[in-house]
Amino acid sequence: MILISGNDLASGAVTWWTGTGWSHHFGDAVDVAGDGAAIIAAEEAACRVNGAAVVEADAAGMPRHIKDRIRAAGPSVRIDLGINPAVPAVLAGQ
Amino acid sequence: MYRYDQYDQAMVDARVAEFRDQVARRLAGKMNDDQFKPLRLKNGLYLQLHAYMLRIAIPYGTLNSGQMRTLAHIARRYDKGYGHFTTRQNIQFNWIKLAEAPDILADLARVEMHAIQTSGESIRNISADPYAGAAADEICDPRPWAELLRQATSFHPEFSYLPRKFKIAVIAAEVDRAALRWHDCALRIVTNAAGEQGFEVYAGGGMGRTPMIAFKIRDFLPAGQIFSYLQAILRVWNLHARRDNIHKQRMKILVHTLGEDAFRTEVEAAFTHILTLGSDFPAAEYDRIAAHFTPPPFDADAPDDMDLSDPDFARWVARQVVAHKMPGYAIVNISLKPVGGIPGDVSADQMDAIADIAQKYSFDDLRSAYTQNLVLPHVRKADLFAVWQALKAINLVDTNRDQITDIIACPGLDYCSLANARSIPLAQKIAQRFADPAVGDDIGDLNIKISGCINACGHHHAGHIGILGVDRKGIENYQLLLGGSGAEDISAAKITGPGFDEDGVVDALERAVNAYRAQRTPGERFIDTYRRVGMDGFKEAIYG
Amino acid sequence: MAEILRLRDDAPIHAPLFSIDDFLAEPAARAVRIEAGEDVTQIFPHLGRIDLVEIAFPRFRDGRGFSSARLLREAGYVGELRAAGDVLVDLIAFMRRCGFDAFAPDAPLDGDDVANALNRFPYAYQHASDAAVPIWKLRHG
Numbered sequence: 040m041i042l043i044s045g046n047d048l049a050s051g052a053v054t055w056w057t058g059t060g061w062s063h064h065f066g067d068a069v070d071v072a073g074d075g076a077a078i079i080a081a082e083e084a085a086c087r088v089n090g091a092a093v094v095e096a097d098a099a100g101m102p103r104h105i106k107d108r109i110r111a112a113g114p115s116v117r118i119d120l121g122i123n124p125a126v127p128a129v130l131a132g133q
Numbered sequence: 134m135y136r137y138d139q140y141d142q143a144m145v146d147a148r149v150a151e152f153r154d155q156v157a158r159r160l161a162g163k164m165n166d167d168q169f170k171p172l173r174l175k176n177g178l179y180l181q182l183h184a185y186m187l188r189i190a191i192p193y194g195t196l197n198s199g200q201m202r203t204l205a206h207i208a209r210r211y212d213k214g215y216g217h218f219t220t221r222q223n224i225q226f227n228w229i230k231l232a233e234a235p236d237i238l239a240d241l242a243r244v245e246m247h248a249i250q251t252s253g254e255s256i257r258n259i260s261a262d263p264y265a266g267a268a269a270d271e272i273c274d275p276r277p278w279a280e281l282l283r284q285a286t287s288f289h290p291e292f293s294y295l296p297r298k299f300k301i302a303v304i305a306a307e308v309d310r311a312a313l314r315w316h317d318c319a320l321r322i323v324t325n326a327a328g329e330q331g332f333e334v335y336a337g338g339g340m341g342r343t344p345m346i347a348f349k350i351r352d353f354l355p356a357g358q359i360f361s362y363l364q365a366i367l368r369v370w371n372l373h374a375r376r377d378n379i380h381k382q383r384m385k386i387l388v389h390t391l392g393e394d395a396f397r398t399e400v401e402a403a404f405t406h407i408l409t410l411g412s413d414f415p416a417a418e419y420d421r422i423a424a425h426f427t428p429p430p431f432d433a434d435a436p437d438d439m440d441l442s443d444p445d446f447a448r449w450v451a452r453q454v455v456a457h458k459m460p461g462y463a464i465v466n467i468s469l470k471p472v473g474g475i476p477g478d479v480s481a482d483q484m485d486a487i488a489d490i491a492q493k494y495s496f497d498d499l500r501s502a503y504t505q506n507l508v509l510p511h512v513r514k515a516d517l518f519a520v521w522q523a524l525k526a527i528n529l530v531d532t533n534r535d536q537i538t539d540i541i542a543c544p545g546l547d548y549c550s551l552a553n554a555r556s557i558p559l560a561q562k563i564a565q566r567f568a569d570p571a572v573g574d575d576i577g578d579l580n581i582k583i584s585g586c587i588n589a590c591g592h593h594h595a596g597h598i599g600i601l602g603v604d605r606k607g608i609e610n611y612q613l614l615l616g617g618s619g620a621e622d623i624s625a626a627k628i629t630g631p632g633f634d635e636d637g638v639v640d641a642l643e644r645a646v647n648a649y650r651a652q653r654t655p656g657e658r659f660i661d662t663y664r665r666v667g668m669d670g671f672k673e674a675i676y677g
Numbered sequence: 678m679a680e681i682l683r684l685r686d687d688a689p690i691h692a693p694l695f696s697i698d699d700f701l702a703e704p705a706a707r708a709v710r711i712e713a714g715e716d717v718t719q720i721f722p723h724l725g726r727i728d729l730v731e732i733a734f735p736r737f738r739d740g741r742g743f744s745s746a747r748l749l750r751e752a753g754y755v756g757e758l759r760a761a762g763d764v765l766v767d768l769i770a771f772m773r774r775c776g777f778d779a780f781a782p783d784a785p786l787d788g789d790d791v792a793n794a795l796n797r798f799p800y801a802y803q804h805a806s807d808a809a810v811p812i813w814k815l816r817h818g
Contacts, residue, residue, distance in 0.1 A: 050230045051184035086162040114547035140812045290774035294740025412804040418813040
């Protein structure tokens with residue numbers, strides 16, 4: 040799957056493209072297949088996201104790269120601050 | 134310490150207003166991030182993995198208690214209750230909202246602080262000896278010169294769009310507690326045969342992907358000409374550096390390309406010219422600044438002896454307390470390296486408590502060190518027990534200064550968008566493996582420095598043992614380095630060989646430490662043994 | 678080319694711009710364009726016959742032109758000194774301090790933004806190529 044993630048312009052918080060808007064929960068992210076570049080260009084131009092990029096994920100929607108999993112879960116050394124209840128599992132890619 | 138007058142305050146206030154304007158333009162969509170990025174970076178604001186990160190300058194590592202309380206306030210009000218002291222004596226907050234950044238800068242301006250030029254291709258915050266004004270071995274307090282240069286390099290019109298960042302350090306002792314020659318421009322205050330003070334000037338140091346140690350460009354520069362000389366260095370670099378490859382634009386690369394002699398010839402010619410322009414600050418201005426750094430009212434009768442009957446206290450004193458230039462006083466090092474903790478991280482409550490301690494016991498004076506620790510520079514020996522107890526109440530009495538668990542680590546992939554691998558979990562695992570204080574004492578002085586990418590914020594090139602995180606096909610991988618130093622015996626570490634995974638590098642490091650313990654002669658530190666036996670004496674132990 | 682913003686009172690100069698090499702070969706030339714990275718000291722022997730020097734800023738991050746401008750002013754050049762190219766409003770105040778008194782930006786600048794930028798900082802910490810009195814001098818009279 041191909042997801043899109045960026046940061047909210049005003050807060051900087053990590054956001055994921057849901058198909059109709061942006062969510063802070065990576066579980067809401069949808070597969071954009073080949074439409075990533077067009078969506079990113081439109082959303083950046085509208086100032087709804089900052090630094091957006093496509094993210095490779097497995098069939099279950101789990102980001103493949105550790106960097107994206109850390110973005111999804113929060114810092115691995117402060118799991119108390121993460122917004123995802125399944126932080127350790129996300130970090131482990133499960 | 135230095136206090137702002139109306140001019141300093143007006144400049145910082147104007148900067149806050151300017152940034153408020155720029156943020157409003159960005160939020161309104163009048164600028165894209167390409168245009169906004171250099172402007173936010175000049176105010177220390179990065180976009181990191183989870184949020185914006187704000188890096189606040191702590192000029193030459195000096196803070197008072199009111200400033201520390203403001204940092205605690207920022208941690209609580211605008212962040213998630215903590216901050217991170219960096220390897221350049223600054224502090225970073227990890228969870229900043231762009232819309233609130235101007236308010237934070239306004240709060241900082243109220244206590245004479247700022248984030249000006251803490252990032253971007255500009256002249257960065259000037260670092261200095263954290264023991265300045267207290268060290269028994271300094272020839273003078275280097276901070277008046279650091280403050281003079283802070284002003285001279287703030288909003289410098291010619292040098293605000295430099296080829297890359299530019300870092301300056303100033304010390305005034307033989308012992309180097311500021312990683313001096315790892316800076317682009319390194320200044321050591323010395324006295325010449327005629328008894329005049331001046332600068333030994335070094336140029337072209339830096340870490341990053343091409344580590345270089347600054348070379349001595351001048352044996353002795355009359356102190357009052359330092360701004361002219363600095364501008365000459367900057368002008369030669371600004372005019373001649375490459376602009377086509379960001380990895381080759383640091384000044385060290387130009388020094389290497391031209392050669393030291395040719396670089397010096399260019400700088401001296403530019404200096405001769407700039408000296409005629411009258412841009413050096415006059416002696417009266419140096420004197421005005423220096424008057425802010427007169428020693429605090431020490432008690433000449435402060436007793437020099439203390440009660441060391443509590444063994445835990447005695448151990449802390451032996452490791453964390455060092456000689457002060459005044460009898461009856463001591464310099465206290467506060468370790469921010471609890472075993473299992475995050476190097477350099479301090480909670481808002483701890484910040485407030487440290488501020489109280491500094492106010493009550495250290496003439497309202499606090500320092501940050503590039504080792505990501507804090508310093509109380511002027512504590513009466515008679516108060517050390519009370520200070521220890523107060524620090525104990527906030528869990529900051531670790532006794533590991535310069536030992537194997539006093540690890541420098543950058544934020545790494547847990548926070549940083551540039552990182553390739555995590556640094557902090559590695560520091561935690563290493564500290565846990567060597568947590569036994571008896572083991573730490575047996576191993577002795579050993580500096581471990583961990584960077585999560587080639588940019589080297591964790592000073593891995595300067596570690597007795599360095600670790601560099603890399604991305605190996607999407608998997609975190611770690612290279613081990615040996616033989617670096619950030620002290621007066623400066624040297625660049627060398628890679629041992631193939632890299633390791635996270636647990637593998639901890640095991641490899643342990644094997645290197647065991648090789649040291651097996652080969653050392655009495656009194657030898659790890660680095661001494663490495664220098665005597667070379668990489669070959671360790672390689673087999675590491676790779677077997 | 679976008680409109681030229683001029684902070685000088687004398688008459689605008691319409692002389693054709695020459696590259697350094699062409700200028701050195703043409704004794705009648707009165708205006709020179711310096712590309713980023715070119716050595717501005719080459720024209721120092723001829724400053725008396727120059728009315729306009731244009732310094733190129735190919736990208737706003739390329740700050741070489743700031744030093745070139747100061748070298749020219751320090752050599753005694755008093756004619757028009759124009760910054761041309763990727764000249765953003767946030768650079769204007771620094772350019773002014775380095776001796777620029779005309780701007781030819783690729784993208785037009787908003788007049789209010791320019792005025793705000795030029796008036797933003799009430800003081801300057803250091804001597805440069807403008808009339809600003811450094812703060813240290815204000816402190817000591």
